[in-house]
Amino acid sequence: MPKPEVPTQEALSAFEAQKLAAGGEGASIEELRPYFPLVRVALDRLGGYLPPDVAYETLEGTAILALLEAADRRPVGSAGFESYARICIWRALTDCLRQSRCFLPETQAPLRRLSEAADKALRTGLEGTDEELAALLSEPLEQLREALAQVAALMAAAPQAVIALAWDEEQLQRRLAPAICALPQLEQLVVAMYYFEDLTFAEIAQVMELSEQEVQWAFGRAAVLLRIQLLLAASDEKPK
DSSP states (O other), X not given: OOOOOSSOHHHHHHHHHHHHHTTTOSOOHHHHGGGHHHHHXXXXXXXXXXXXXXXXXXXXXXXXXXXXXXHHHSOTTSTTHHHHHHXXXXXXXHHHHTTSGGGSHHHHHHHHHHHHHHHHHHHTTOOOOHHHHHHHHTSOHHHHXXXXXXXXXXXXXXXXHHHOOOOOHHHHHHHHHHHHHTSOHHHHHHHHHHHTSOOOHHHHHHHHTOOHHHHHHHHHHHHHHHHHXXXXXXXXXXXX
């Protein structure tokens, strides 16, 4: 099904209702229209990886209201407004996704299982390839890669569910960069293109001349390795 144009009439109605609640103050729709593509980019990147219990329209309305709130805090068109608005949109979407099934134990089971196997592989001198992890888990390679695809979907929809650490944004950013740099080359490139270049899995596959499925597996492996590294960093910081 093709996605509706952003913003939809429902989102615009929510926008107007929010503005009325604020006494009619704040930026107009026309002033914010140049920034509506930020909403589309954020929603497109979630794409087919939305949790089944979260409606696209709910996230769209959430993102539009986040844009309005960004305009309440910083002048529209000022230096840095676009970056600030992008952060506000993603933060609002993240908060919305926190209420989804992404954080339930059964949803995170494949991630925990793969993380434990990858940690064991790395500690015993293995590289943690798909074949090695499948052997450690005593399961077919196809089943392991299906789990990697599930982890990739979880990482795309709610990365904070993968990291699962009570760090604030500044703490996470400080630790995330070295963790990404420590990833194998393929996984590092996929993560960089997804998060820093705003490319979809399909676009990454085209750039790297891989199948979209191979990109998804690499993204899943990256999620598992990032979780291990960040949990290790957290344990190292605990008082001895």
